[in-house]
Amino acid sequence: MQTVIAKIVEWGKELPYWEQVALDQIISGEEFTEDTYQTLLQLLLEDEGLADKSCTRSVPRFYQLASAPVTDGCKTRLKKISNLKNVNALAENQVLTFNPALTVVYGENGSGKSGYARVLGSAGFTRGDREVLPDITKPNPSKATSTAEIEIVSNDVEHTIQHRIDRPCPQLSSFYVFDSTSVQAHMSGKNEFSFSPAGLSYLKQLSEATDQVRSRLAKKVTDCCQPCEYVDVFQGDSEVSQIIATLSPKTDLNRLKTLATLSDIEKRRRNELAIEIASAALDKVKEQIEKLNKHIQALENLAAQLSQADELLSDVHIDEINQTILHYERCQRAVNLLDKNHFQNDQLPDVGTPNWQRFLEAARDWSNEKVENKYPQEGDPCLLCQQPLSKEASQLILQMWEYLKGDAQLALVESGKSLNKDQQALNSLGLFRMELELPLLYQVIADYNPQLEKEIEALIAGYQTRLTTITKALSEVQPCKCSPLDAACLDGLKKLIDDLKQRLKAIEETDVQERVDRLENEKRELDHRFLLGSLFEKIKEHVEKLKWAQAARTIGGTTHHITTKHNQLFKDLVTDEYIRLFEQTLKDMGRPLKVKISTPGQKGKTLRQIILEASADANARPDKVLSEGEKRAVALADFLTEVELDSTSNGIILDDPVTSLDLEWRETIAKMLVGKSKDRQVIIFTHDLPFLYYLKSFAEKDEIPLSTHWIKRSGDDGRPGYVYLDNSPALERDYRKATKAREMHSKALQADAALQEYLLSDGFGALRTSYEAFIIFDILNEVVMRFSERVSFGRLSEIYWEPSIVEDVIESCERLSRLLEGHLHSDALGAVKPKPADLLREIEHFEDLQKRLRKLKNQAGKKP
Secondary structure, eight states: OOOHHHHHHHHHHTSOHHHHHHHHHHHTTOOOOHHHHHHHHHHHHHHTTSSOOOSOOOOOGGGGOTTSOOOTTOOEEEEEEEEEESSTTOOSSOEEEOOSSEEEEEOOTTSSHHHHHHHHHHHSEESSOOOOOOOTTSSSGGGSOOEEEEEEEETTEEEEEEEETTSOOGGGTTEEEEOHHHHHHHHSSEEESSSOTHHHHHHHHHHHHHHHHHHHHHHHHHHTTOOOTTGGGSOSOOHHHHHHHTOOTTOOHHHHHHHHOOOHHHHHHHHHHHHHHHHOOGGGHHHHHHHHHHHHHHHHHHHHHHHHHHHHTSHHHHHHHHHHHHHHHHHHHHHHHTOGGGGOBTTBTTTTSHHHHHHHHHHHHHHHHHOSSOSOOTTOBOTTTOOBOOHHHHHHHHHHHHHHHOHHHHHHHHHHHHHHHHHHHHHTOOGGGOTTTHHHHHHHHHHHOHHHHHHHHHHHHHHHHHHHHHHHHHHHTOOOOOOOOOOTHHHHHHHHHHHHHHHHHHHHHOOHHHHHHHHHHHHHHHHHHHHHHHHHHHHHHHHHHHHHHHHHTTOSOOSHHHHHHHHHHIIIIIIIIHHHHHHHHHHHTTOOOSEEEEOOEETTEEEEEEEESSOSSTTOOHHHHSOHHHHHHHHHHHHHHHHHHOTTOOEEEEESTTTTOOHHHHHHHHHHHHHHTTTSEEEEEEOOHHHHHHHHHHHHHHTOOEEEEEEEOOTTTOOSOEEETTOOSSOGGGGSSSHHHHHHHHHHHHSOHHHHHHHHHHHHHHHHHHHHHIIIIIISTTSBOTTOSOBOGGGGGGOOOOHHHHHHHHHHHHHHHTTSTTSOOOHHHHTSOOOHHHHHHHHHHHHHHHHHHHHHHHHHTOOO
């Protein structure tokens, strides 16, 4: 389950963009002005496709909220953080890695570990202090940018984030961070519901803001529905006047555009009609009929020739010819491949003879009868020697089978016939035998439609080019490619023929008066269309407003979805589930304190308050009554409850979570946090050695993968933040062998003088720790363990006490102490710098001492 603000952010991403911007303005606390509402109205119209986009749309800022969750189902793990720049005074060029399950980073106070925790807190979600101070030792630290490289693995894909401390990091928003500054935030007074329950008021404000936008939308719709002012311009009955009188959102603007556009023929016709109406002479009718008949006949012949050419020179037919050519080529290759001479070699000199062919036929027939699978396949046995066939041998036999079929040559012949048939069809085209007729036809078409004449002339030229290209392809048996042709003018030619036939029929069937009436109606239609052409854009604008208004009446929605979300969050997340999880967390911590959660309503908000369940003052605040340890425990319970509510949380990061808690609580919380690492990544920064011990013990017991690192302050430059990976104190079992010391010895051999001294010091320290582990595990047989409450009485019987061994351990530890950086040495001894050979000698002495004790135990019958 997620936090309120996380759910609002996730829900908000699904809102229309205009509502996202409104929500962003609300969350940012910005004032709503008339300009704001007009901007939101513009975005609403853009969302619905009722307005052009006015600007580039930026991602709303609320996407970057730290509480916004990573996409549901996305498993993200921190891999490492490195290359910190200008963060406190932390040493640069350090790398801190993280285990996918559990990582513990140990460091004393002032070592720099909290600096790393703060960087992660600035990237993740925390109720504590996000501020990360720059390195004040550098000039103008306030102007320097604090940065870090954070590597993550998300759904098994690695990513590197160049994180700026002052900016959100959405990829890590699912990591929750707890530190000392978080305690007060989780405890003080009336915390707004987790998860910024103010988010619920955001939804109320969103309802109000969107209603304001809807009211402005309604006014805009009303303004667009005024009557058209051009109705009275078109006097008389015509198609145009009828459409203008009934303008509505359903008016066909494409039809109006067609009516408003007069062709050259129609323009000339409009001018001719006045003369025809005035004369209406019968003696001209016969001449017009004869002329129209000749034109119609010539154009129909041209149309037939063009249709034939379009069929034989179309893209489809060209593709078919190319397929035939390709088929011919494949057949030719097959014939060449299956030529019997193809099988000729020195071992088979009789290839092609009747005996050879009968041999092939017998082998094929026998294989078909005896072999279940299709024969031959690679690996099948040879019919004679029964040896497995190679790929080449199986292919050779298959080719012999094909040779016996004899189909390839027949296919080649048939393919050649298809090519000849295509060439004959092209030779039959009559269009290109009309060289003398075409100029006259072009002139006839130009008299009626000049643009159509140009298009047909270009089409015929294109057909000629295609004919030449295809003929060459057929002769050379090579596929061809032709440029595209636009044959739309064929429809224009057919329409011209139909128009001329209708005109001819009208002349033949009407008397003079009827013809005059028809001509006047025809002229009115053309006059109205001409007038429509001059007013079209204004009429189009009016119709588009009507259409826009009709569409706009259905957009904007209501506030129902906002109210529903508010109530759902209040019931499912804010009250029931939070209280249940908080109580369960306190129980798991083994401290069922008399604390409860109250959720009083206040001015439309649901607030969460942690109060004492039974007290003289029923409203006593826990931060005034509880001890410091109890406060931290309750705050930690609040924090873990918040994490559990968010099912998309990928990890928790805790900085010194058990400060002020006693050993029993430290053990309980360590167990709880190790358990949390089974479901999500857990990273803990601590200076508490017992807490570190408990974490390691529970992780070992539960078989949880654990990485431990040590952050120190350097003795050379005094800077904090030096990271020592896979290293930490109080891990006795890790030091039962001199592995750490040998590792430091190997590194020292390759290091320069300054670093070598530092590594050797660490090596002597690691070896001294191995002596401590030797005392605990080998000499005292784990009877008493550091930070453990129990004494193992049963192990006392297996202790073997050898004074010489004990004396040697004391002398060796004293000798090593003189070589450690942490001790004050005499002037004489301080001038002598240890060498790698000194460390190696001490390591070998320690290992010999271990062997001596094991041998003595074996001789005494003790368990080694």
